[in-house]
Amino acid sequence: IFCFYESKPHILVNFSCRFPLTQMLEQEHKGETTLVTCVISVDGTNLREGDIAVSGRSQKNCFARSCLWTKSVDGKVYIAYSLSHAYSKQEKQTRLFSETDTCVRFVPRTHQRDYLDIQPKTGCWSYLGARGGRQSISLQTPECTGSGVTIHELMHALGFVHEQSRADRDKYVTIMWSNIWKDRLRNFEKFKTNNLNTPYDYGSIMHFGKYAFSQDGEPTIVPKRNWNVKFGQRFGPSDLDIMKINRMYKCNA
Numbered sequence: 001i002f003c004f005y006e007s008k009p010h011i012l013v014n015f016s017c018r019f020p021l022t023q024m025l026e027q028e029h030k031g032e033t034t035l036v037t038c039v040i041s042v043d044g045t046n047l048r049e050g051d052i053a054v055s056g057r058s059q060k061n062c063f064a065r066s067c068l069w070t071k072s073v074d075g076k077v078y079i080a081y082s083l084s085h086a087y088s089k090q091e092k093q094t095r096l097f098s099e100t101d102t103c104v105r106f107v108p109r110t111h112q113r114d115y116l117d118i119q120p121k122t123g124c125w126s127y128l129g130a131r132g133g134r135q136s137i138s139l140q141t142p143e144c145t146g147s148g149v150t151i152h153e154l155m156h157a158l159g160f161v162h163e164q165s166r167a168d169r170d171k172y173v174t175i176m177w178s179n180i181w182k183d184r185l186r187n188f189e190k191f192k193t194n195n196l197n198t199p200y201d202y203g204s205i206m207h208f209g210k211y212a213f214s215q216d217g218e219p220t221i222v223p224k225r226n227w228n229v230k231f232g233q234r235f236g237p238s239d240l241d242i243m244k245i246n247r248m249y250k251c252n253a
Contacts (some may be wrong), residue, residue, distance in 0.1 A: 045136070049165070049187045050213075051125040052156055053136070067129025067159050068249065069104075069114075077104045077249050079157075080115035087120065091145045097154075101242045103251035104158065116157060124149050129159035148234030152205050155237070158245060163200070163207040164221060166193045172200040174222045184213040188220070196247040201240040202231040 046054045071077050083092055097104060109115045114130065118137045124144035126137045137153055139145050144153075164173055167190055175188050188208075201207070202223065209232025210219045223229045237245075245251065 045125075047123070047125050049162055051123070051153065052161070053125050053127045055127075067131070069130045069158070071103070071249065075103055075252060077251075079104065079106050080109040080112035081106055082109045082115060082117050084119045087141060087145070091141060094145060094147050094150050097151070097237070097245075101237075102245045103249055104245060106154070116154075120144075124153055126153040126156040128156055128161065130157075146234065148205060148236060151237055152234060155206055155241065155245075159248065160206055160241075160244065161191060161193065163202075163204040165189065165191050166195055166200070167191065168195065168200065172202075172224055174224060176218065176220050176222060179216055179218040179220050180213050181215045187213055196244050198240055198244055198247070201238055202229045203233060203238040204231075204241050205234060205237050206241065207231045207233075 048054055069077050069079050097106070099105065106116075114132055115134060116137050117134045118139055120141040121136070121138035123138055123140055127135055135157070137157060139150060139153065144150070163169075164175075165188075169190060177185065177188075180188065208221055210221055211217070212220050212232070214220050221231070223231070
């Protein structure tokens with residue numbers, strides 16, 4: 001989902017986390033793996049919705065199409081990245097996207113001015129869309145280095161927000177506000193989104209899990225049409241995730 005922000009996002013600073021980090025990042029609950037993070041400030045970087053970085057110099061994030069990465073003349077979108085030497089050899093080999101699924105190519109940085117600087121900072125987080133210059137992504141080791149979490153954060157860097165933040169989400173899910181930590185309610189706000197003419201995707205790697213930010217162990221997101229549908233997976237991009245990338249970046253893949 002490509003997000004258009006028309007007003008200054010809420011910035012929450014220095015909130016303490018109620019969960020140990022290993023639970024906070026990926027919590028096993030009732031047989032479902034859910035990404036559960038809190039709003040914190042890391043090295044002066046404010047996070048909202050748990051893992052989207054917001055800096056003071058950017059009041060509007062991913063506005064219009066200006067936050068898309070540049071497409072090359074060959075029709076590919078080459079996104080340079082650098083990996084911290086602190087990652088193990090196995091972690092450095094984590095697969096990003098299939099080369100045949102989209103026109104997006106993540107390539108090791110050589111001289112590129114605009115690139116993703118992937119470091120094992122505190123937590124899993126990314127900025128939204130292309131910002132220009134060195135752009136940080138945090139993938140704390142070992143909690144955030146699985147391929148699913150890595151792809152989730154890279155999707156943010158491509159310009160996608162969480163699936164349940166899309167403007168039409170109330171047709172498909174019910175947010176159980178009374179079950180959410182009071183200081184996490186803003187994580188469930190809706191935004192004006194361009195859904196790229198795709199249906200709501202419970203299977204998206206960008207969807208919160210059923211118990212995200214639950215204060216009482218009860219569901220915070222309940223599907224409206226099929227109570228048994230699974231969501232909140234962190235295994236890999238869904239077919240619709242791939243379709244959205246291709247539509248947003250006008251790929252021929």
